[in-house]
Amino acid sequence: MAMPLAWRRARLDERRPQTATARTLLFTVPGWPGHLPGQHVDVRLTADDGYQAVRSYSLAAPADADRIELGVQAVADGEVSPYLADDLPTGAEVEIRGPLGNWFVWRREQTEPTLLIAGGSGVVPLAAMIRAHREARSTSPFHLLYSVRTPADIWYGEELTDHREPHLDVQVLYTRQAPPGSPRVPGRLTATDLEKPAARLEPTSPVYVCGPTGFVETAGNLLVDLGRDPATIRTERFG
Amino acid sequence: MSSFSPGFRGRARSLADRLPPGQYPTEQFPVLSAGPTPQVSTDTWAFTITTETGETHSWTWEEMMDLPQQDTVTDIHCVTRWSKFDTPWRGVPFDAFFEDVETSADFVVAHSYGGYTTNLPLEDLLDGKAWVAHTYDGYPLSPEHGGPARLLVPHLYFWKSAKWVRGLRLTHEDEPGFWETVGYHNYGDPWREQRNWGD
Known part of the structure; x- marks a missing residue:
């Protein structure tokens, strides 16, 4: 039986603009197990009353120890993406679970064009x-x-x-x-x-x-x- | 005060009894598929049940449409975390297909045009819990949503509702299907949040 994927603390280190509405978010996730290019993660936000919201975001770079990079496109009227794109303060934490998706991946052993x-x-x-x-x-x-x-x-x-x-x-x-x-x-x-x-x-x-x-x-x-x-x-x- | 995501407020909390854990409601109808969409004509479509002894029962499109039809309105839940309420479908309940099928198998593997497979316990298809659906909101089911016909098993995550379905194979042993082999949970109950292996 596989182990359940844990929710891990993830600290926002840096946010970089990509377009007017798209951001790169760099997180440190202690204990991150690594991932394959093409995989994604679940990001969980928690409000003060305990309400939680979860969305999936793709990993934009190969694993770099416990540092991961996500791409976030702010969706107009979105519940989660505008907060991640513009409001989550640098140094604050969210929770992240993953890596997810073992189908849409590229492995370095692949040699075909x-x-x-x-x-x-x-x-x-x-x-x-x-x-x-x-x-x-x-x-x-x-x-x-x-x-x-x-x-x-x-x-x-x-x-x-x-x-x-x-x-x-x-x-x-x-x-x-x-x-x-x-x-x-x-x-x-x-x-x-x-x-x-x-x-x-x-x-x-x-x-x-x-x-x-x-x-x-x-x-x-x-x-x-x-x-x-x-x-x-x-x-x-x-x- | 939460130690995570300071300043996050979120949306209305009023859907709690209707929304499985970790899901959010959408008005849209998103698409999850592993590959391109097969184009399947109803002229050549057939649905075949193959029992554990190799006996087959097949229906052409017209024969399927001659079986008892049912309308159902139900909530659906995708493992990618969206839920859609009150989706209106028309299709054939599996009980109608299984009327003359003799089996002692406990499991099925659903097979689709395009090669997709998914596995379920047989009992999850019977007693009015699942359909072969061919109509959505009054219109023929579109190819990207699984047309001409797909499984509709709304009490499980929606990857179990195989698109472009062409048949069921009855088995004594549970045989993981496509997503179940690459990391998705074997059963997929949204109310127990069975998304991935180990959940």
Whole structure:
């Protein structure tokens, strides 16, 4: 019988803005058991009267001893995300339980070319995979297709877009407004966007898709239409 | 005063009797799936029960629609922590499928188009507790929510309500399914908060 996952004290060390509404939160979690890139945690908040609320957030980086990094997108009218994004004081604690999710993960032993497809804040668990890939000095080709509305909506800024890694390709797809001079007309993900990245994959190569439900549905259907084996496509949806 | 999350107030507390521990209510209908959505036509759809002796009972879409239909309005609870109240479904209760099935098995593995599996005790499907649902809120169930037909087992976390269901295999031994193999709880009672292994 597996041990139940414990709730652990987690202290907020640092908060970094990613976009106008998205934040990176860095926590110290004494006793953190480590995790795989792609996994998530439950975060529990407690009000003064004992009321508690729990939500799941993706881990944005590989484990660094007892330090973990979460990506939080403030949802308008959300019960938890606006508090985490802007109100939880640095140095204060929440409770965290995890790691969770053993399906949407990348392991450094994987050597096939890998396609990552992110819609908006769905980039968070994929960023953990990219960072783990970098840490491991993996030579397996990684390709990130990252769909955002405008340049201001890009998370992790230059770390993703200004990379100089030989085994990582990043392509940003703008849906509303692209930077001046972009060859691609702004718009949603299409089969054309996926043809070249998919052609670089091997039949068994994994494709990881994370984003809002509509985005993930579209990407999954397009990949299957392009002949990808559905069993090689791993998805994580939110909203 | 709580030593955690200073200044956090949260929402209304009035739903306590209706909301399992650790859940929050949503008006939306979020989607949890491990992979792409299979596109399944009702022209070729079939639902098959295979007993522990290998005997099979199959229904085409039309045959399934000729079985007794039931409307049910129920609360559903997803392990990703949302709950949705008063969801309206139409489908066939499992008691109708099992009318002529002879079995002494205690467990079932539900199989889906696309390869998904989940395991349940047989008794959790019978006595009006579970359905093969094909209609949601008056409309044919959409593919991303499991259409053309899915299990509806509302007293367990919703991953047990397998989407795109194509059959049940009856077994003497309990055989963990897809999520149950990668970390989700084997039974999944939301009121006992059985989310993960060891809960």
